[in-house]
Amino acid sequence: MKQLELLAPAGSYQTLKAVAAAGADAVYAGGTAFGARAYANNFTQEELLEAMDYLHIRGKKLYLTVNTLLKEKEMEEQLYEYLLPYYEQGLDAVIVQDFGVLSFVRQAFPQMDIHASTQMTVTGAEGAAFLQEQGAKRIVTARELSLEEIRTIREKTGVEIESFVHGALCYCYSGQCLFSSMLGGRSGNRGRCAQPCRLPYEVLDEKHSSLTGEASYVLSPKDLCTVQLIPELAEAGIYSFKIEGRMKQTEYAAGVTAVYRNYIDRYLSYGKEGFQVSTKDRQQLLDLGNRSGFTDGYYKRHNGPEMITFEKPNHAKGKAEQTEERPQEILQEKIKGKLILSKGKNATLTVSCGGYEVTVTGEILQEAKSKPLEESDVRNRMYKTGNMPFVFEELQIEMEDGIFLPNGQLNALRREALGALETKMLEKYRRNDGFSPLRTEGKQRGKERKPECRVALESLEGLSLVCSKNFVTGICLEEGAFSEPDFTEELRTVCTGIHQSEKECYLMLPYIFRQGTSLRYEQMWQELSKIPLDGMIVRNYEELGFLKSHGYEGRIQADSNLYTYSNRTHEAFLQAGISQDTLPLELNYKELLHRNCEESEMLIYGKIPLMITAGCVAKSLGRCQKKKSRYFLKDRYGKEFSIKTDCTNCYNLIYNSQPLALFGMAKEVKKIHPASYRLHFTGENLKQMEEILELFRQVYVQNQPFLKDEIKFEYTNGHMKRGVE
Secondary structure: OOOOEEEEEEOOHHHHHHHHHHOOOEEEEEOOOOOOOOOOOOOOHHHHHHHHHHHHOOOOEEEEEEOOOOOHHHHHHHHHHHHHHHHHHOOOEEEEOOHHHHHHHHHHOOOOEEEEOHHHOOOOHHHHHHHHHOOOOEEEOOOOOOHHHHHHHHHHHOOEEEEEEEEOOOOOOOOOOOHHHHHHOOOHHHOOOOOHHHOOEEEEOOOOOEOOOOOEEEEEEOEEEOHHHHHHHHHOOOOEEEEOOOOOOHHHHHHHHHHHHHHHHHHHHHOOOOOOOOHHHHHHHHHHOEEOOEEOOOOOOOOOHHHEEEOOOOEEOOOOOOOOOOOHHHHOEEEEEEEEEOEOOEEEEEEEEOOEEEEEEEEEEEEOOOOOOOHHHHHHHHHOOOOOOEEEEEEEEEEOOOEEOOHHHHHHHHHHHHHHHHHHHHHHHOOOOOOOOOOOOOOOOOOOOOOEEEEEEOOOOOHHHHHOOOOOOEEEEEHHHOOOOOHHHHHHHHHHHHHHOOOEEEEEOOOOOOHHHHHHHHHHHHHHOOOOOOEEEEOOHHHHHHHHHOOOOOEEEEOOOOOOOOHHHHHHHHHOOOOEEEOOOOOOHHHHHOOOOOOEEEEEEEOOEEEEEOOOHHHHOOOOOOOOOEEEEEOOOOOEEEEEEEOOOOEEEEEOOOOEEOHHHHHHHHHHOOOEEEEEEOOOOHHHHHHHHHHHHHHHHOOOOOOHHHOOOOOEOOOOOOOOO
């Protein structure tokens, strides 16, 4: 039976020790920066260094969360100095979200493993293979994946897989959520999520009639619990079983860890035959904490109402049984020793553990003048290992009669020997080859040029209008604009027409590219590859990996949700085959000035997706029609957020209530020098599209001053002025 890793969270040193005692094989924790739980009681540098040794001496591992997006100054001035002490101490791995951080760590700290965070939204073998090629040893899968999808990733790539097995679930694909960011400036990509998904919303249909009657918690998933699925999770290829909860109390983290340790051990010892979770242990997990009960998540379903709380998601707790504290020896390594005490010679103590051995010498033993040493007293004194991570399993004592050595010197001999053994055992973790890599330029910056203008369309309704605009240089077509049976045929016809209008034609691939979508594109690739597209816009690592593996030679543009906060990340994508990226939506004007934007597109107008979700509001309410439809979420302030269902790829897009419209900031935008502008239409009628196109022409093409009363709708400047922390 193969080995499995139980990975537990720790928001404090106390919790780290508790989960280690409860049976965790590895612990993940955050330091003072760059972690996705900015409000947790994260570790100081001193605590982390000490914790690392604490775990290593006990044969356990520590993974550090560096799973946020880094801004330019953080990447170039802080990241190396932040990680260097941990690397030198022996940090086992970093968990990363930012593609630039992955590239940086791979160069700067060559002996340290890199784990691709669930924030990277890896949903398929193509994305896993791409990140593996870029240096990731382990993939933390998106929580939304099924057992079958995980099995496919493992079989096709052989990459080490980590998946969440217990704890809170996000409603959105992790890393694809801007809800908290756009509404309150607290970005989930920066570890500061305000959890708007845990608030109530009224659901409206396309005619704005209420489907719920009142506000309901339709975006609030129950907590995940998969203890009963351990055999199936293991057989699907999951190696590391991850418990969520770095912001949870010690009792919760240790209690959950103990239950999962018990059942993982049962499976490893006896296999899946007769594997069953007791009612008592199931209740223990519920009592430790839950949101309206448990769900086993997406492992056996794509979505469904049984996963949603619908009621206020308070943390329900019962009177959980206190888990029996493991004896101290269990947290101490067993050692063997040999103590030699002979008159006229130095006392010597040899200790060994796990193939490591050290010998230390003490003072010369004298002849006893009154009270000679007794073996029983000497043995008791040697056994008092105190706070050291060792306990004697065996101790041989060879001593002559009638000898004497002060107790203080015996204690010193023991402390020196155990300290030397600890140092020797930790030597293998120490490193000294870290270096700060220079930032490599992607493409040479050219002369300032006039930005192009591209228009993105989710339907073909406004195609003729857009084609008639001379200032539009390219048209980007959402996959959903075409009917499924005739996709390639329709796309070829439309592409030809766009080229006849002397404009470029781009295909925008789906926001999520899971196994079913991948198979569909595989089947039509031969025809799709023959269409003379000028390029494709990708939104995830799966699409990037898919195109690269199929030898696609056209332009590949990364959309804004393949985040490029820093120049290093921007350049890392260029090195990986991206021709152009799209500027992230969370940087403000001043931050964008410090980033090379000359190979980047900038969104000027469009409704921003706040969430991309496997969960479906329509299905949760029993209204799944398996066809495209629109719904709305109405919040407690009366704002309405439109929901678009993509039934071909089975996900929901939840849009901001107001479109981004940077017409009043044209002066600032032009100083950023993007390669191109984008206007993105997602449901506007022809009249509205005409008004937006004309406004863009006046402000960005003819450089006319912007007058506020020219916009007849509510809009937002996004983060251009405020940014995120």
